[in-house]
Amino acid sequence: MIGSLLIANRGEIACRIIRTARAMGVRTVAVYSDADADALHVRQADEAVHIGPSPARESYLVGDKIIAAAKQTGAEAIHPGYGFLSENADFAQAVLDAGLIWVGPKPDSIRAMGLKDAAKARMIAAGVPVTPGYLGDDQSPARLQAEADAIGYPVLIKAVAGGGGKGMRRVENAAEFADMLASCQREAASSFGDDRVLLEKYILSPRHIEVQVFGDSYGNVVHLFERDCSLQRRHQKVIEEAPAPGMSDETRAAVCQAAVNAARAVDYVGAGTIEFIADASEGLRADRIWFMEMNTRLQVEHPVTEEITGVDLVEWQLRVASGEPIPKRQDELAIDGWAIEARLYAEDPAKGFLPSVGRLEAFDLGDAARIETGVEEGADVSPFYDPMIAKVITWGETRDDAREQLIDALDTAVVWPIRSNAGFLVKALEHPAFVAADLDTGLIARDGDALTPDALPSEDALAEAAGRIVGDAALSGFRLNAAPNRTVRLLVDGEAVEIEAREPGEEIEDDGLLLTEAGQTWSVTPFRAGGVAAGGAADGAILSPMPGRITAVEVAAGQSVAKGQKLVTLEAMKMEHGLVAPFDGMVAELDAEAGQQVAEGRMLVRIERAEAA
CATH class of the missing domain: 3.30.470.20 (ATP-grasp fold, B domain)
Incomplete structure (x- = not known):
């Protein structure tokens, strides 16, 4: 068994791995950037090594620093978690070349599944059903247009080296194909350095079904049943569950066997996930579920599989990486x-x-x-x-x-x-x-829109909060559902509201309280003249929510704007974020220009309400 393990990751997955390693008696080593110096995973590990500045490209994505940290601390193995370097075949090979144990699949298996077109070709050869489409080498616009026409619209253009929802375009008809192709190729070249694409039939009632597989060094491969990850926002999973609703025993057997065949086709070792797209217009049917791709690592959603099977997948990873066989046979695994x-x-x-x-x-x-x-x-x-x-x-x-x-x-x-x-x-x-x-x-x-939470707590919750804040003994004896008896002005996250107070609890006049309802938390404090926080949206000040770069300014000083209108676009955390007007009004102040780097909390725009403009 591995005696010491370096986790080449951060956050919850690092803590998750540390928990199992500790239970197995394995010494753990964390790595951290400047931003993570006081992070939970650093304090939970037996030892921690600083590997560089906060940006991931200067720390968590620098394989040489991670391998050096393992050597420095005497770690025998490296677990990559997910994200960062977890599916980087060159890093996996470098770990092995350094004489360390790689807790993951063979580098050749990662490479085999790394490019979507090559992976699909391999799956076709292995008899795994794939989505109808085009995977050819001829990338000329004319050939791609002809293939899309033959597949039938809508079609999906996907970057061969894509991931994370980037490099994808849905094309509704032949007339818009050329423009969508050019756009997809530009994004693919910019994001992945590879502008090649593949085409797939776009599924009109798609469900995302994936199967957890596990292999060892002795040729054994098992599946741990399926997960449904269909609830997504912008191609990112939001809620996952296991098993998949509506999955019959017959369809489950077929899909899980296809996943095992896919893993065998690349001589897979360790934890992996075979992702399928299902046309659910007539329910989940084996002949309408097709291979999409393989994730050659542990998945974010692996806990739901653990919960229904009773298996600790991280423990299995460490055991298999140590040279042990898979702990259970297929007939010993069941859904609970x-x-x-x-x-x-x-x-x-x-x-x-x-x-x-x-x-x-x-x-x-x-x-x-x-x-x-x-x-x-x-x-x-x-x-x-x-x-x-x-x-x-x-x-x-x-x-x-x-x-x-x-x-x-x-x-x-x-x-x-x-x-x-x-x-x-x-x-x-x-x-x-x-x-x-x-x-x-x-x-x-x-x-x-229907899923967007309410901006303010319910009246009942505010009324109770008002009663607690007032703390007036004269109100005692009234029930929560009794007639309201005092109008109270409150600040709810800086926004002034009026509410009828209900029966009070203990008085908290000075500090206010935190009110939690339906998953949201608000700061509720007594209103005082001039009490609306300066620089809050309540007074029209639009602040930079984080450090970033202004990529676009959509308005000018003196311009009238409507509630929800985009004012400024900020690039931060690898994404663009639109800052919008909190209410109808006029741009009273503007302190932002394209290309400008701004700090968190800097006021970029101030809007005067329409009635005051």
């Missing part, structure tokens, strides 16, 4: 109950899912669910990395049991002053289509 996972992000759904950074002054996810996180109360959420702060996982005897438990856990999640998507997740779990398991990958895109 249902599990659902929600990804909790530090982002604001009400502002276009703009990432939220800063200090977590309050962070409490309770103890009613399995929580995988790399942060804790008092930690800083950095602008340098993915904004996922936790995964919340529940298990139940039935799908409804697991779903209701997850709603309960998210309902009471306290995340403040950082914004989170917990309220959005609650609404998604309560959406009639999700409840009925009438799923497809376009659900959020279609119904996103």
